[in-house]
Amino acid sequence: MVRCNGLAKLKVKDVEFSYASDPVLKDVCLHVSASEVLSIVGPNGAGKSTLLRCIDKILFPQKGTILLGETDLKMMKRMEIAKKMGYIPQRVSQIFPATVFDVVLMGRRPHLSWKSSKQDIEKVLEVLEILNIEDLALRDINELSGGQQQNVFFARALAQEPEVLLLDEPTSNLDIKHQLEVMDTIKNVVKEKGISAIISIHDLNLAARYSDKVIMMKNGRIFAAGAPLSVLTRENIKSVYGVEVIVMNESDIPCIIPVAPIGNGKEASRIKQLAKASI
């Protein structure tokens, strides 16, 4: 289990959350330090997104504490949290037209009251440059591809200048090149600015390659936590996902090749046997 230490940017302790009476999170404990990328993996419905929402106080956990720096999240106002934590939801739908520049400028909202200043404009320009999307600055966000939109919302979170970045499946709509680019950017930003990132992610290989720590969740509980190599093992994946995999270690980074789902595998071999018998 992960031990909590004093240097952590964010600590989650014994968090429990349930929708109505349906428990979604139970006894969740984690911490993330400066310059660290933490990935949360687990099957659909394991509670990854819910956990991220609890951390950003979009949902209110029934039990447990979440500390941002030294402060309990319960004591913080939404605007104070927004100054320190950026969150990129899985799906963002901008219904009315807005330029990329204006969308990124919204990231400055927590830092000022109602009018944007010169520094805010400079900040937006800087962020657009980091993500290499300056050419999109005056395009309507609704005209962009899924990958480009993802980048824009990432830019907005960076303009927020957070200490902790929460990303809910940032790679889910992207092709492999864009997946690697997005993950590279996240990693670089985290290291350069000394911030922390918590990423919920389905792709185990990306998680293995880019994270300092991995948390594997099952049915709302943390099943395993630690370095990618120790978490993303054949046994863990088998019992959490119900999938048979081959894990190869390529220069200390586990490389996972899915082979067969366990339940269906039996079914398949049974069908084969039946087929043989009928001949």
Next chain:
Amino acid sequence: MSSSNETLGAIRTKRQEIKKEYKEFTGRKVFFILCTLFALLLISGISATLGSYSITVREVYSIIWRGLFQIPQDTAEFIIWNLRVPRIFMGIIAGAGLATAGAAMQGILRNPLASPLTIGISGGAAFGAALAIILGAGFATGKYLIIGNAFIFSLIPTFVIIALTRYRRATPETMLLTGIAMQYIFSALTTLLMYFSDSDAVKEAYFWTVGSLARASWDFILPSFIIITACLIPLLWKSWDMNVMSAGDESAKSLGVNVERTRIFILVLSSLITAGVISFTGTIGFVGLVAPHICRMAIGGDNKFLIPASGLFGGVLLLTADTLARTIMAPVVLPVGIVTASMGGPLFLYLIMRRRREYW
């Protein structure tokens, strides 16, 4: 060294370029607003010269000039100062109010179909007015009986929506659907009331629902103007929060906006604005729906610009419609509600046909 200086220089010029483009983009929005303001002044000027009582253009303006310093003396002065000018003012105020309320409601409810008339306000107002006209019962007396009643009843749907959000989360869907339900309830109550009354009262109550600027007078302009200005200031102040909310509740929350509270606050403001208009004019449709859409097509969705632009454009639309209503079948003066609906319907169809994307 020189190469790194060059790249630094390249970055700087790139930034300058984007900054310049963004400034131009903002400039275009300001230009649109100024053009609309000019159009509004122009149409007001033309509208003052048109009407069934024939006065020459020159005379009209000299009367307006003289009237600034003295009270109206003869018939011509009376017609200009007590009929045409207040009607123009009322048209501008009503158009601006309905359009800004529409823009704000579409923004916070994240729904292009939201308008002052889709969330029950007009239904409540119509019932309040019918109650005053048919039963003579109401919250105020004298010439303010119908207006006061319409105003108070028009705010009931908003209160119901707020009450409901104590039990259910204040999502746009809940709020819109509650508003539509209130519209039906009040429309049924109004019909019931009309069913049991004599035909003259029914006719009057019905005519009230077809919005018109015929009742415009200086006594009505001031309260309406005060309500609308008082609500517009906080609305503009919240424009950035509205922008943030257009990207969805979760994003807005993570950017520090108290989504539920802001949504209710803006709903109350836009309801008050709508009530401040339609309790004086009756139900005027389409301005609140169409004006924000046209402005959004022209200058985009940034509420800081969209709300003022919609207000001015709404004024232009309503004033044009009323000028047509007064002149098209002269000496018969049509209620402006008929003109806005018959003009707005086809216009809206055209906009839907030519839209480029899922939205526009």
